[in-house]
Amino acid sequence: MNEENNEEINRRDFLMKTGLWLGGIASLTALIPVVGGIFAPLLKTQKQTWRTVGLEKDFVIGTTSLVKFINADPEPYAGTTAKSAAWLRRETPNKFVAFSVNCTHLGCPVRWEVNADLFMCPCHGGVYYKDGSVAAGPPPKSLTQYMVRVYKGEVQIQTAPLPLTNLNATNS
């Protein structure tokens, strides 16, 4: 009688544990693609590429102009969000500088005030000189620059991630 009872308890215990383990495994297998889908942006290598933004001859020396380009790897359904912009300055015949439009304070789009020779941010009042260095306001560092090159008479910019300001930058 006792033995039978023990057997019954062992059986129940085994089945209960099997049920819990199986449930755990089933949930885990189902969760892998869920987590994968949500965290995919961390796993995917983010591409960078050179984009032509205009012809070398069209940029006047000493001027700054807005250039637009398509991000490195936009989704087919990205629409207008596939676009980015940069402020391109031709300093000398051979020297181009491209600034990110994102203010280094909190990322708002800075605008080039052509007569004042300044970049100004509409959000919290950040101001930069024409070389991208901070002129006034809360920005902790100069405007971030893109890589620029001239290739067969075309000016090209290397796409880059949204420039993030981190703790180190704010301390320097």
Next chain:
Amino acid sequence: MSVLKKIAHWLDDRTGLRETLLPLLKHPVPPGAKWSYVFGSATLFCFMLQVVTGIALAFLYQPSAENAYHSLQFITHEATLGNTLRGIHYFGASGMIIFAGVHMMRVYITASYKYPREMQWISGVFLLFFTITMGFTGQLLRWDSNGVWSSVVVAEQMGRVPLIGKYLARLLLGGDTIGGQSLSRFFALHVFIFPALIFMFIGLHIYLVFRNGISEPPKAGRLVDPKTYRLWYKNMLKEKGVSFWPNAAWRDAIFSSLVVLAIVLLAVFIGPPELTAPPDPSLVLANPRPDWYMMPIFALFALMPPNIESYVIFIGPILTIIFLLSLPFISNKGERSPLRRPWAVFGVLCVVVFLGALLMIGLQSPWSPHFDTKPLTVQNLSLSNADSTTQNGVHLFYTKGCQYCHKIGDYGGLKGPDLSFVARRLSIPEMKIRIVNGSKEMPAYGGMLSKDELDALVQFLSTRK
């Protein structure tokens, strides 16, 4: 027995609705719970309004980076009553945030978070943060220029978090930049994840109200003692308790109905905020501004010293959450009456004044250049007869951007000092020094002005006395 009654009887017998719901409706509550107890239910009704109007909006909305903006244009300008629907959802969000805040203040002032209601407070703190997150993600879903740039601003804030900031920002945007995935992610957060969390926590919050009872209106000198409170509360309910429905619930019903009516009226007569430019990150002439409930934070970013900013962005929210969650453990017994807890009342007042002041200054944004300021003219300065150098100075004052930040008369921005009477306090050489060298808050114009331009500007400014 009529047929209807028979059906009702059958349903009740098979489902047990009455025996489940009646005790909840009729459960005894402390007497004297007056109008200050209506804000929680008003928040709940605002949430229900958000769920219903949110579902209706989902019938019309396209959650795609490419088309969301067009569908919002459609909702706002073409869909039948779409504008009103958006308006209700907008003012409903405002209502939910306001009443959640007022409810929280009431609970704090009357110390209802003390024993045994600590978990009510804690679940409420979570609900407050979920609600604010809903408000913010909802603003992004408009997916206009404001939505795009606001997402950039949030990504930048996350980027300031030490070590993992870069990954947080990338998770938020679904990539290294704003792109096709960004909106889908905000949509999933706003429509699935946070509503689900809110449902769960509201369930817990209300279950706890039934389990621990509504806190009785406090009386000075009647202390909460965890050892005796539950028994005392039970006896008090037995002696003096009144049935929740209808004795206490009629106030909730009336107040919440008025709130919903007010929201609908605001939606009809004021309507939702107009959409800004299309969601194109290459359109840089944007002027990103959050909705009013995020404005205090926006203002804080402009006003706090830049060298502490990275720490405040990261540590500020953590400290706030830790403080709010630990409150019922710091003080969970003793006096509840605001009459005996003047510092609590004072603290709430301080928070209200602080947030209110930040909101007002945020709406004004005096730190931002006024790009849309109308150019000063020699006519409105009565300088038509002045020499050409002075007149050129007036022109330069606008074109060089001085006027974006400095006011003269009724024209110009508020960031820098008002220069209407600048010649009364500064001599010409002093003005030149300021303009050429700038300051921490003003660019050094030395490299950007020719000698003639500087002379013209200063000559014009010297007429301002």
